[in-house]
Amino acid sequence: MPRLPFPELVRELHRILLKHGLPEPRAALVARLFAENQRDGVVSHGLNRFPGFIALLQSGRIDPGAEPERVGGLGALEQWDGRMGVGLWNAHVAMDRAVALAQTHGLGCVGLRNTNHWMRAGAYGLQAAEAGCIGICWTNTIPLMPPWGSAEVGVGNNPLVIAVPRRDGPLLLDMAMSQFANGKLEVLKRQGRELPLAGGFDRTGNLSRDPGEILASRRPLPIGYWKGSALAVVLDAAAALVSGGQASHQIAAQGTEYAVSQVFMALNVTALAGADGVEATVDAIIDHLHTVTPLVAGEAVRYPGEGMLRTRRESLELGVPLEERQWADLRAM
Amino acid sequence: MPRLPFPELVRELHRILLKHGLPEPRAALVARLFAENQRDGVVSHGLNRFPGFIALLQSGRIDPGAEPERVGGLGALEQWDGRMGVGLWNAHVAMDRAVALAQTHGLGCVGLRNTNHWMRAGAYGLQAAEAGCIGICWTNTIPLMPPWGSAEVGVGNNPLVIAVPRRDGPLLLDMAMSQFANGKLEVLKRQGRELPLAGGFDRTGNLSRDPGEILASRRPLPIGYWKGSALAVVLDAAAALVSGGQASHQIAAQGTEYAVSQVFMALNVTALAGADGVEATVDAIIDHLHTVTPLVAGEAVRYPGEGMLRTRRESLELGVPLEERQWADLRAM
Numbered sequence: 116m117p118r119l120p121f122p123e124l125v126r127e128l129h130r131i132l133l134k135h136g137l138p139e140p141r142a143a144l145v146a147r148l149f150a151e152n153q154r155d156g157v158v159s160h161g162l163n164r165f166p167g168f169i170a171l172l173q174s175g176r177i178d179p180g181a182e183p184e185r186v187g188g189l190g191a192l193e194q195w196d197g198r199m200g201v202g203l204w205n206a207h208v209a210m211d212r213a214v215a216l217a218q219t220h221g222l223g224c225v226g227l228r229n230t231n232h233w234m235r236a237g238a239y240g241l242q243a244a245e246a247g248c249i250g251i252c253w254t255n256t257i258p259l260m261p262p263w264g265s266a267e268v269g270v271g272n273n274p275l276v277i278a279v280p281r282r283d284g285p286l287l288l289d290m291a292m293s294q295f296a297n298g299k300l301e302v303l304k305r306q307g308r309e310l311p312l313a314g315g316f317d318r319t320g321n322l323s324r325d326p327g328e329i330l331a332s333r334r335p336l337p338i339g340y341w342k343g344s345a346l347a348v349v350l351d352a353a354a355a356l357v358s359g360g361q362a363s364h365q366i367a368a369q370g371t372e373y374a375v376s377q378v379f380m381a382l383n384v385t386a387l388a389g390a391d392g393v394e395a396t397v398d399a400i401i402d403h404l405h406t407v408t409p410l411v412a413g414e415a416v417r418y419p420g421e422g423m424l425r426t427r428r429e430s431l432e433l434g435v436p437l438e439e440r441q442w443a444d445l446r447a448m
Numbered sequence: 449m450p451r452l453p454f455p456e457l458v459r460e461l462h463r464i465l466l467k468h469g470l471p472e473p474r475a476a477l478v479a480r481l482f483a484e485n486q487r488d489g490v491v492s493h494g495l496n497r498f499p500g501f502i503a504l505l506q507s508g509r510i511d512p513g514a515e516p517e518r519v520g521g522l523g524a525l526e527q528w529d530g531r532m533g534v535g536l537w538n539a540h541v542a543m544d545r546a547v548a549l550a551q552t553h554g555l556g557c558v559g560l561r562n563t564n565h566w567m568r569a570g571a572y573g574l575q576a577a578e579a580g581c582i583g584i585c586w587t588n589t590i591p592l593m594p595p596w597g598s599a600e601v602g603v604g605n606n607p608l609v610i611a612v613p614r615r616d617g618p619l620l621l622d623m624a625m626s627q628f629a630n631g632k633l634e635v636l637k638r639q640g641r642e643l644p645l646a647g648g649f650d651r652t653g654n655l656s657r658d659p660g661e662i663l664a665s666r667r668p669l670p671i672g673y674w675k676g677s678a679l680a681v682v683l684d685a686a687a688a689l690v691s692g693g694q695a696s697h698q699i700a701a702q703g704t705e706y707a708v709s710q711v712f713m714a715l716n717v718t719a720l721a722g723a724d725g726v727e728a729t730v731d732a733i734i735d736h737l738h739t740v741t742p743l744v745a746g747e748a749v750r751y752p753g754e755g756m757l758r759t760r761r762e763s764l765e766l767g768v769p770l771e772e773r774q775w776a777d778l779r780a781m
Binding site: 187188189190191192193194217219220221222224226249261262263264265266267269270277278279286287288290294312313320322338339340342343345346348349350351352353355356357359362363364365382383384386387388393396397399400403404407408409410411414415416417418419 | 520521522523524525526527550552553554555557559582594595596597598599600602603610611612619620621623627645646653655671672673675676678679681682683684685686688689690692695696697698715716717719720721726729730732733736737740741742743744747748749750751752
């Protein structure tokens with residue numbers, strides 16, 4: 116796989132976004148975020164998704180120039196309307212605002228409604244962590260999995276992010292409520308491979324590691340069975356309430372996913388403990404994890420985000436990996 | 449199983465707590481919480497745990513009269529020290545404070561350190577929801593499960609609560625990061641029964657439904673495999689940072705679980721939408737869940753907390769169920 120210097124990838128994406136009518140400063144931000152997702156190994160929301168994003172820009176279904184605006188709130192809790200703008204831009208503005216509120220109030224929370232897909236959920240947690248805050252954010256989605264007790268799709272997979280600041284690289288949890296993403300199931304199915312662990316139900320209702328069966332049954336497994344299903348429901352309700360926006364069942368009624376609801380929180384732990392204090396606490400947790408005996412000798416237990424940070428370092432050193440075809444496609448756009 | 453009117457159960461527990469030296473208003477609160485846990489069907493933190501709590505009071509390991517105090521913070525984010533007092537009292541005071549902050553600031557967050565077991569995690573989420581707020585809280589614990597990639601116990605099961613207000617009864621998520629509680633495994637093992645789904649690994653390293661094997665291997669399954677393990681780690685880090693207290697690895701170094709760290713958040717969604725607005729949003733989510741086709745005809749999909757609310761109504765109508773032996777033990781205490 117060829118590798119491209121990170122700044123060159125950013126420049127190329129930036130050029131394409133401007134050419135397709137995304138105004139500044141959105142174009143610069145969106146180019147950086149897509150490039151960072153690819154750099155960090157989150158290819159599902161990197162170059163794989165970029166052509167689709169360009170198509171979305173041209174579809175007229177979103178407003179590329181829309182600016183999110185504050186429409187209500189109390190103190191450090193604000194409601195913003197994304198006005199059907201670019202999801203990545205809206206999310207970035209919202210977390211930026213949550214961090215600003217946390218500078219003054221210790222913590223801040225922004226509910227964002229009428230917004231669109233933010234691509235990589237973790238990006239906005241990292242944004243808060245880079246500002247010295249614990250970042251917590253989640254989104255609702257169109258229903259993608261059955262709630263526990265049903266075989267009918269009825270709840271979103273509602274990704275949840277918790278990022279903890281650390282100078283050498285944050286702790287990052289970035290997880291959907293389904294055990295495996297549909298994209299992952301599709302890739303493994305094409306490759307004729309099985310899942311490492313049960314990831315859903317087959318068409319006869321038994322737990323299965325066969326990605327084709329799970330796609331056919333439309334029954335991906337919620338993490339922790341009933342627990343992930345319940346977490347998806349409360350995150351949806353909280354997103355709708357804090358933002359004043361749509362719940363998953365209302366997004367479903369539209370037929371396609373747009374005008375979703377999101378929550379962005381920042382907790383200013385650096386104001387409490389100082390950057391050194393935060394560092395010491397998190398480093399001690401990491402050090403302890405690294406002393407736990409691994410199942411496979413030599414493969415130390417990893418902290419959340421550790422694999423991603425390793426990929427990032429490699430990408431910055433050797434260049435960001437991308438497929439030959441992807442690079443050709445970008446040049447032609 | 450005999451049933452006791454709820455007020456009588458509260459009175460009896462109150463009498464015993466006063467007799468064993470728990471000062472007011474702690475005795476009244478702790479009696480109410482234990483009785484409510486039993487009333488709601490959370491027997492693991494109801495009468496099953498009450499004799500142990502009395503023993504703890506007498507052990508000298510906690511300070512029954514300690515009052516938690518604010519030791520730092522910024523704006524709506526506060527740090528409190530539980531001063532090794534009664535866990536249930538400290539948690540109640542902390543969530544009360546988070547709700548008060550949310551009345552003024554829209555949201556509030558209290559980190560609580562040097563506190564002790566709060567018994568039922570959900571109790572404090574319900575407390576916020578009854579005040580019209582979304583309540584989010586979590587605690588760290590002594591390590592109880594292996595992190596993903598290890599067979600050695602190294603992370604807490606760090607229960608997380610999200611409660612969403614609703615007049616007819618809140619949505620309540622109350623979940624530990626292990627798929628099944630050790631208490632549940634022990635009960636099923638005694639009964640010679642299997643788990644309904646894989647709940648951990650056996651001693652040969654395979655996923656298992658045998659509770660005895662899982663207890664023997666000390667490898668309960670984190671919810672969602674690596675996801676629940678990662679969530680446990682970030683919740684631990686966040687609890688330690690927000691409270692300025694101990695992380696799980698430090699609790700482990702003590703040998704037994706005390707001086708844990710907790711986080712309490714309240715989001716004043718009633719200030720944003722009004723009680724009627726909150727009600728309408730949550731009711732629509734519940735109504736939608738109830739229209740999804742159930743796997744078993746007649747057994748409608750339940751919203752998080754629905755089973756608990758049904759048990760509560762039954763307990764209030766018919767009396768709180770308890771074992772004959774438990775009632776005799778209480779009378780003798």
